[in-house]
Each structure stands twice: as structure tokens, then as C-alpha cells.
Amino acid sequence: MYAAAHRPYCEQMGAYEELVEEATSASFSGWDFSWLGYRAVSADLSWSYDRLARAALEQATGVLDVDTGGGELLASLAPLPAATIATEGYEPNVPLARCRLYSLGVDVRQHPTGDPFPVEDGAVDLVLNRHGRLDAAELARVLRTDGVLVTQQVGSRNDADLNEALGAAPVMLPDANTCEGAVNALREHGFEILEAAEEWPEFVFLDVGAIVFHLRAIPWQIPDFDVDNYEPALRALDQRMRTNGPFVAHNHRYLIRARLR
Structure with a gap:
């Protein structure tokens, strides 16, 4: 299916040098992948993090968004x-987040890697965390009793196909970051698991420029x-890719909804 859809695009695809130059010249800020457009497409997950986050927000009075980009x-x-409250560890993103979230009344706080959350004990009743650091002890500290965590995480097998195809070493051991491991850590810190799921959706790249970006x-x-x-x-x-069609990697995602007891 991908190969057939790729043929018309492949016929008008630029040369290797053009694709790489385009990708290396493209600007990237915050967490905006819009430059990729149709050139890199991830298959849908069976869940919707956005929908789950919106539903949780309806019941929340104090919220922490971890690693907001x-x-x-x-x-x-x-x-x-x-x-x-929104926290962000990557310093260049902090002013971007403050500018974007100021009118929504969000308090954006810088959070250096390895430091405790810059949030008081029991300050929030909802933690949202999409692809941010998952520290069970810190989550238990900042959440109130019966507070809820909604998180979607990137697992340790994410895009491992890319590393293999380019002859690069794996980022980490395959089972270093999995849904099972995260669930066990949360349970050890007093969380009741409401929902947990793990999937490996296809991530399709149409050209080498998309991979470089x-x-x-x-x-x-x-x-x-x-x-x-x-x-x-x-x-x-x-x-x-020009001969066989798009390069298909696999994302590694898992979802956890949990309540602090």
C-alpha cells in the first residue's frame, strides 16, 4: 500500500542533496513538527491522549502539565x-511556552533535568504528561489524595528501526522503559492503575529529508x-526508499491513567 502511494511522489522527489539541504535548513522550535507535513505520518493509536486529557480537565481544579514543550x-x-502549572526542562522552550500560555493564565516554570518538580506538595489534583519525564515519587508528592495522572510515554523501543537502518547504536536497552515497568513503579508509590495500554504504531517516512529533520x-x-x-x-x-518505497519505522507508545491513593 505504501509503495503504491509513494510512486507519484518518488517521481518528483528532489535529489538527495536537495532533500538533505531542505531538512537541515528548516527551523524547529517548541514541539512543532508541521514542516514534515505528509512526508512523515504515524499510524493512529487505539486511544486518544487529547480526549482523555480533556475529560480529566473537566473534573480538575489544580493542574500540572509536565514537560510542556x-x-x-x-x-x-x-x-x-x-x-x-506547566513545567519545561529545555531552556529555549520556556519563553515560547510562556508566550503561548500567558493569555490562558498558565504559570510556566523551568524544570532542570534531575531536579524535583518546582511545585508544592499536594498542589494539584491532575497531572498531564505527554512524553515528559515520569517520576513516580515526584508525582506522588505533588498530587493530592485521589489525584489523577494521565500520561502517554515514549517507550525504549521507539524508532529503533531508524537506528538499525543507519547503523547507530540503540538509544537504550529494549526493555528499559516499558508500560509494565512504569506501572510497577507507580504502584510502589501508592497509585491505583485505572488504565494501561502499550502499542507500536507504524511511522512512515516518504523521503530521506523527513528522516533528517x-x-x-x-x-x-x-x-x-x-x-x-x-x-x-x-x-x-x-x-x-526510491527503489522500494517509504521507510517504515515503529513508534513505541504506552498510556497510563492512575489515581493516587
Whole structure:
């Protein structure tokens, strides 16, 4: 199916050099992947994090959004409770999030990696966390009794196909970050698990430029990624895609809804 749909695009695809130059020149800020457009498409998950977050917000009075990026997703969930806090660890994203979320009354706080949440004990009754750090002890500290966590996480097998195709070392061991491990950690800190699911949806790249942009945007996938150092592997992958069709990787996602007891 992907190969057939790819043929018309492949016929008008630019040369390798053009695709790479386009991808390396593209700007990226916050958590905005709109540049990719149709060139990289992820299959749907069986759940909708947005829908679950909106439903939880209806009952919340104090909210913490963990690792909000540029605030793009949180802003899309408005209206928000008056007592909403967003944290962000990547310093360049903090002013972007503050600008975007200011009119919604959100208190954006910088959160350096490894530090406790800059939030008081028992300050919130809902924690939203899409692809942010998941620290069970800290979540138990900031949530009130009967407070709810809604999180979607990126597992340790995420896009491992890309690393393999480019000859890069895996980011981490395959079972280092899984739904089962996260569930066990949350239970140890007093959480009741309301829902847990784990899936590996296809992530389809139409050209090598989309792959380059993606790896620039998420540098932790291949920490030493550089188009010059990886040129032979990128050119080989480019030729493979022109001959065989889109490159299909697999995301690794899991969802947990939990209540603090």
C-alpha cells in the first residue's frame, strides 16, 4: 500500500542533496513538527491522549502539565483551570511556552533535568504528561489524595528501526522503559492503575529529508547524528526508499491513567 502511494511522489522527489539541504535548513522550535507535513505520518493509536486529557480537565481544579514543550498541546486543551502549572526542562522552550500560555493564565516554570518538580506538595489534583519525564515519587508528592495522572510515554523501543537502518547504536536497552515497568513503579508509590495500554504504531517516512529533520528535532534518538558522518548510510537509505518505497519505522507508545491513593 505504501509503495503504491509513494510512486507519484518518488517521481518528483528532489535529489538527495536537495532533500538533505531542505531538512537541515528548516527551523524547529517548541514541539512543532508541521514542516514534515505528509512526508512523515504515524499510524493512529487505539486511544486518544487529547480526549482523555480533556475529560480529566473537566473534573480538575489544580493542574500540572509536565514537560510542556512550547505549550502547543496544553494550549489546545483550553479552557484550563485557573490554577494550572506547566513545567519545561529545555531552556529555549520556556519563553515560547510562556508566550503561548500567558493569555490562558498558565504559570510556566523551568524544570532542570534531575531536579524535583518546582511545585508544592499536594498542589494539584491532575497531572498531564505527554512524553515528559515520569517520576513516580515526584508525582506522588505533588498530587493530592485521589489525584489523577494521565500520561502517554515514549517507550525504549521507539524508532529503533531508524537506528538499525543507519547503523547507530540503540538509544537504550529494549526493555528499559516499558508500560509494565512504569506501572510497577507507580504502584510502589501508592497509585491505583485505572488504565494501561502499550502499542507500536507504524511511522512512515516518504523521503530521506523527513528522516533528517526528524533526527534533528529529537537528537536523543541518535545522539551523535550528523548528516556528514552518516552520509553513506543516509545515501543508502535514500536509494532504498526510491527503489522500494517509504521507510517504515515503529513508534513505541504506552498510556497510563492512575489515581493516587
